[in-house]
Amino acid sequence: MATISDVAKRAGLSRTTVSRVINQHPYVSEDKKKLVEQAMLELKYVPNSNAQKLRKQSTETIAVYVPRLTNPFFSQLVETMEEVAVEEGFQLLLCQTRYNKQQELNYMQILKGKQIDGLILTSMENPWSEIEPYLLYGPIVLCNDYDYSARVPIAHLDQVMGGYIGTKHLIDRGHEVIVYCSSEPGISRVSKDRQEGYIKAMQQANLKIRPEWMFSDQFTVEGGKRLFYRIHHQKDRPTAIFTGSDEVAAGLIHEARKNGYRVPEDLAVIGFDDQPIAELMGLTTVKQPIDRLGKTAMELMIQQIKSKKMGDARRVELPFELIIRETT
Amino acid sequence: MATISDVAKRAGLSRTTVSRVINQHPYVSEDKKKLVEQAMLELKYVPNSNAQKLRKQSTETIAVYVPRLTNPFFSQLVETMEEVAVEEGFQLLLCQTRYNKQQELNYMQILKGKQIDGLILTSMENPWSEIEPYLLYGPIVLCNDYDYSARVPIAHLDQVMGGYIGTKHLIDRGHEVIVYCSSEPGISRVSKDRQEGYIKAMQQANLKIRPEWMFSDQFTVEGGKRLFYRIHHQKDRPTAIFTGSDEVAAGLIHEARKNGYRVPEDLAVIGFDDQPIAELMGLTTVKQPIDRLGKTAMELMIQQIKSKKMGDARRVELPFELIIRETT
DNA sequence: TTGTACGCGTTATCAC
DNA sequence: GTGATAACGCGTACAA
Numbered sequence: 169m170a171t172i173s174d175v176a177k178r179a180g181l182s183r184t185t186v187s188r189v190i191n192q193h194p195y196v197s198e199d200k201k202k203l204v205e206q207a208m209l210e211l212k213y214v215p216n217s218n219a220q221k222l223r224k225q226s227t228e229t230i231a232v233y234v235p236r237l238t239n240p241f242f243s244q245l246v247e248t249m250e251e252v253a254v255e256e257g258f259q260l261l262l263c264q265t266r267y268n269k270q271q272e273l274n275y276m277q278i279l280k281g282k283q284i285d286g287l288i289l290t291s292m293e294n295p296w297s298e299i300e301p302y303l304l305y306g307p308i309v310l311c312n313d314y315d316y317s318a319r320v321p322i323a324h325l326d327q328v329m330g331g332y333i334g335t336k337h338l339i340d341r342g343h344e345v346i347v348y349c350s351s352e353p354g355i356s357r358v359s360k361d362r363q364e365g366y367i368k369a370m371q372q373a374n375l376k377i378r379p380e381w382m383f384s385d386q387f388t389v390e391g392g393k394r395l396f397y398r399i400h401h402q403k404d405r406p407t408a409i410f411t412g413s414d415e416v417a418a419g420l421i422h423e424a425r426k427n428g429y430r431v432p433e434d435l436a437v438i439g440f441d442d443q444p445i446a447e448l449m450g451l452t453t454v455k456q457p458i459d460r461l462g463k464t465a466m467e468l469m470i471q472q473i474k475s476k477k478m479g480d481a482r483r484v485e486l487p488f489e490l491i492i493r494e495t496t
Numbered sequence: 497m498a499t500i501s502d503v504a505k506r507a508g509l510s511r512t513t514v515s516r517v518i519n520q521h522p523y524v525s526e527d528k529k530k531l532v533e534q535a536m537l538e539l540k541y542v543p544n545s546n547a548q549k550l551r552k553q554s555t556e557t558i559a560v561y562v563p564r565l566t567n568p569f570f571s572q573l574v575e576t577m578e579e580v581a582v583e584e585g586f587q588l589l590l591c592q593t594r595y596n597k598q599q600e601l602n603y604m605q606i607l608k609g610k611q612i613d614g615l616i617l618t619s620m621e622n623p624w625s626e627i628e629p630y631l632l633y634g635p636i637v638l639c640n641d642y643d644y645s646a647r648v649p650i651a652h653l654d655q656v657m658g659g660y661i662g663t664k665h666l667i668d669r670g671h672e673v674i675v676y677c678s679s680e681p682g683i684s685r686v687s688k689d690r691q692e693g694y695i696k697a698m699q700q701a702n703l704k705i706r707p708e709w710m711f712s713d714q715f716t717v718e719g720g721k722r723l724f725y726r727i728h729h730q731k732d733r734p735t736a737i738f739t740g741s742d743e744v745a746a747g748l749i750h751e752a753r754k755n756g757y758r759v760p761e762d763l764a765v766i767g768f769d770d771q772p773i774a775e776l777m778g779l780t781t782v783k784q785p786i787d788r789l790g791k792t793a794m795e796l797m798i799q800q801i802k803s804k805k806m807g808d809a810r811r812v813e814l815p816f817e818l819i820i821r822e823t824t
Numbered sequence: 825t826t827g828t829a830c831g832c833g834t835t836a837t838c839a840c
Numbered sequence: 841g842t843g844a845t846a847a848c849g850c851g852t853a854c855a856a
Contacts, residue, residue, distance in 0.1 A: 169610075169633075171849055182827045187851055195825055214633075217609035218549040219849035222832050227546065229589075236575055243571040247564055250592050259606070261557075262590040264578050278587070281545035282497075282833095305497075305542075389772045415772070422776050444717045444743070445773060448750050499833055510843045515835055523841055547833035550848050 170211035179207040190215055221282075230469055231261040231284045233275065235291050239387065240443050241413065241458065245290055245312065248462030256470050258285075267354060269293045280305045285473045288465055289313065293354055307472045311465035313356050321468040322483045323461055327358050330488050331365020334410045334438050334454045339373045341496055343408035343436060346370065349383040349395055351412025351440065359384050359412065366410060387412060392419025400427065407436065408496070414439035414446040414453055421449060421495065436496045442489075450494035457486050498539035507535040518543055549610075558797055559589040559612045561603065563619050567715065568771050569741065569786065573618055573640065576790030584798050586613075595682060597621045608633045613801045616793055617641065621682055635800045639793030641684050649796040650811045651789055655686050658816050659693020662738045662766050662782045667701045669824055671736035671764060674698065677711040677723055679740025679768065687712050687740065694738060715740060720747025728755060735764065736824070742767035742774040742781055749777060749823065764824045770817075778822035785814050 172190075176183045181200060188196050189204040207213070221227045232249055234242040250260045261284055265272040272293040279287050279302050286307040292299065296315040302308065303320070310322040331348075338346050348366040350359035363382065370377050380402065386395050395416060399406060411417040417439035421431050429435050439446050442455035464484050472480070500518075504511045509528060516524050517532040535541070549555045560577055562570040578588045589612055593600040600621040607615050607630050614635040620627065624643040630636065631648070638650040659676075666674050676694040678687035691710065698705050708730065714723050723744060727734060739745040745767035749759050757763050767774050770783035792812050800808070 172851095173849080183850080184827060184852080185825090188826090191851075197825065200826085212632075214605070214608040216550070216849050217606075217611040218546055218555065219832090220609075220851080221546040222544070222550050222834090222848090223850045223852090225832075237565065237571040237578075238568070238575050240566070240568065240571075243565040243568075246590070247566050247592065250565070250590060251594075254592075260590045262574070262578060262588045264575065264582075266579075277542075278545075280542040281548075283545045304540075389776060418776055445776075448717060448746055448773075500835095501833080511834080512836090512843055512845095513841090516842090519835080525841065528841085544833050547848090548835080550832090550850090551834045551836085553848075 169216075170213040172213070172215070174211055175204065175207045175213050178211060179203045225282065226473075227283060227285050228257060229259045229261055229284045230286050230288065230466070230473075231263055231275070231278065232288045233263045233265055233272065233290060235265055235267045235293075237262075237264065240415070240445075241441055241456075242290060244443075244458045245462040248459045249288065249466045252463050252466040253470075256466075258470065265291065265293055267291075267293060273298070276302050279308075282306075286469050288469055290465075291356060291358075295355055307469065309465055309469045309472070312461060313358050315357055319481045321465075321472060321481060323465040323468055323486070324484075325456060325461070325486050325488060327361035328365040328368065330440070330454055330456070331362035331367075331410075332369045333365070333488055333490055334440065335366045335369035337452070337490055337492070338408040338410060338436060338438060338496060339369060339375065341408070341432075341436060343406075344375055345381070345404060345406040345408070346375070347381045347383070347399060347406040347409045349386055349409065349411050349416060351387040351416065362412065381406065384412075386416050389415045389419035389422075392416035392421075393423045396420045396423040396427075400424075407434075408432075409435065409437050411437065412440050414441050414443040414449075414451060417451055417453070417495070418445050418449050421451070432495050438496055442491050446491070446493070452493045452496040453491050455489040455491050457489075460486055497544075498541040500541075500543070502539055503532065503535045503541050506539060507531045553610065554801075555611060555613050556585060557587045557589055557612045558614050558616065558794070558801075559591055559603070559606060560616045561591045561593055561600065561618060563593055563595045563621075565590075565592065568743070568773075569769055569784075570618060572771075572786045573790040576787045577616065577794045580791050580794040581798075584794075586798065593619065593621050595619075595621060601626070604630050607636075610634075614797050616797055618793075619684060619686075623683055635797065637793055637797045637800070640789060641686050643685055647809045649793075649800060649809060651792040651796060651814070652812075653784060653789070653814050653816060655689035656693040656696065658768070658782050658784070659690035659695075659738075660697045661693070661816055661818055662768070663694045663697035665780070665818055665820070666736040666738060666764060666766060666824060667697060667703065669736070669760075669764060671734075672703055673709070673732060673734040673736070674703070675709045675711070675727060675734040675737045677714055677737065677739045677744060679715040679744065690740065709734065712740075714744050717743045717747035717750075720744035720749075721751045724748045724751040724755075728752075735762075736760075737763065737765050739765065740768050742769050742771040742777075742779060745779055745781070745823070746773050746777050749779070760823050766824055770819050774819070774821070780821045780824040781819050783817040783819050785817075788814055 263275045288309045291313045314324045439451045439453035446453045591603045619641045642652045767779045767781035774781045
């Protein structure tokens with residue numbers, strides 16, 4: 169493989185001049201420039217990006233942490249982030265934490281090695297105090313999941329509000345026994361806050377809240393099915409369910425119909441996210457602006473990298489939207 | 497940030513010895529090793545991976561090209577690949593081509609810069625002849641999409657067979673007017689071959705084939721809806737449809753039911769992939785072993801990187817499975 | 825406008 | 841066992 173020296177030799181110039189052409193510096197005469205470009209072409213020269221990274225101490229690469237890609241919420245988030253990154257000349261390193269504390273920490277090591285310019289976390293398996301020390305090695309942006317004690321840029325939604333909106337809608341429809349099921353396990357603030365919103369709405373309406381009406385361990389279609397049977401066998405059956413994702417809602421409805429339930433007459437269901445599946449199932453849902461969320465987070469990251477100053481800790485809060493369809 | 501020299505100084509040893517400890521070389525006495533480890537700890541030393549990459553001429557990073565992540569087929573593929581990669585100590589660079597020739601070629605540049613050890617293509621927007629020259633810069637593995645003229649490792653399915661199996665099933669159910677719609681546009685071999693399988697099955701059964709019964713431009717839920725209306729307004733309405741993905745099938749069924757069709761009585765539908773949505777909709781489908789596909793491709797890549805010899809061009813062909821549910 | 829010389833941080837080679 | 845020293849390939853003061 170040809171190096172910059174080979175090009176210089178061939179063009180009869182110094183490496184410096186070649187480098188100047190590559191990096192589009194001013195003060196290179198037109199004819200020398202032509203010479204260099206000619207030589208580069210002939211030798212099929214391409215700059216070695218590892219050498220560039222070492223020299224420049226910057227990699228034009230950003231890592232994105234997600235639990236898993238088969239969760240459509242996260243795959244959509246990553247899709248958008250990659251688009252924004254490319255536009256700005258950055259690349260994306262994909263890291264799946266698998267909802268696993270250790271896996272998240274393992275991946276944290278890569279920030280240390282100067283292999284990336286920054287890190288976007290879309291979920292947190294470890295408390296912020298575990299993550300914070302890594303700030304020493306580079307900028308971190310929080311997206312979706314959040315922790316108010318973190319002094320870093322955050323793009324997120326007020327999940328208390330999200331939980332409230334969904335629950336309030338069910339209450340307005342006349343329901344009194346409402347089950348809540350959140351989408352994510354672990355220490356994520358998202359599910360905690362959303363549940364808080366549920367509780368807030370219930371209390372405001374003077375409705376009863378019981379531990380056996382709250383679940384926080386299901387986030388897939390299969391999980392929705394399991395959830396149905398748990399409810400199905402309860403003695404005080406709820407008339408409405410607020411799920412933490414459209415997938416759970418879809419699985420739940422599917423199983424409910426199979427068991428002779430009419431939706432929403434016998435059981436009202438509301439989802440979360442507004443994935444394509446929501447429209448398909450006629451699902452009422454609390455829409456999250458996933459694209460805007462991903463775009464905002466990536467922009468916050470890139471701004472921080474370009475300005476080189478860490479710790480402005482801007483927080484962007486995006487709005488929910490209630491999409492009413494046929495399941496409530 | 498501390499460098500290897502800092503560590504050496506602190507431990508009162510040479511950089512060489514420190515490097516030996518880092519890379520677990522033999523011939524380092526226990527006490528010196530302790531000394532080095534102590535110094536590394538005190539200085540919070542972490543090797544600069546860009547320097548390592550430059551020196552070792554290898555990056556432990558693999559790029560994966562997909563059209564878009566919101567297509568669940570591809571997000572599942574990437575999810576699996578990342579898992580296998582991590583197990584083997586590799587990282588994943590994610591590249592979305594957006595079904596776009598130019599975007600694919602743009603991304604090709606990164607292979608040149610020695611930034612990655614290899615490249616996995618899950619779809620091809622350009623003919624193989626455009627891609628082949630890049631083999632000069634590093635190994636390429638084909639996954640899902642394929643081209644028999646490419647002398648590189650390939651993990652794929654025989655899509656002619658896939659098209660045949662699905663169509664044959666519809667024929668066996670007594671259908672004679674069968675519409676075919678493929679999942680991907682462009683020059684992808686996948687959709688071409690699958691259509692060939694459809695034609696083969698139809699001809700074997702002496703059934704008519706008409707251009708207006710073949711579509712090849714839809715691959716989303718929305719696309720499925722559009723497809724329905726095209727068919728709905730045809731004069732010779734088909735009694736069965738073979739779609740290239742479960743999403744298209746789901747959109748189609750949704751819209752058909754809305755317009756008073758009974759499925760499968762008025763219109764039989766078969767999907768492709770066996771995504772979660774397929775079970776949800778009770779969809780008969782041709783299952784692709786996506787996990788095995790991704791795992792195999794990644795293993796082929798890593799084998800090639802580790803053995804350092806390019807061009808063994810092994811081809812792994814995985815089997816389909818017909819999943820019969822309620823839509824046929 | 826161009827070239828010289830050094831440094832980015834690491835590892836491989838060789839000599840001791 | 842251990843340590844100089846030379847790459848790896850590039851960018852940039854500084855001098856000219």
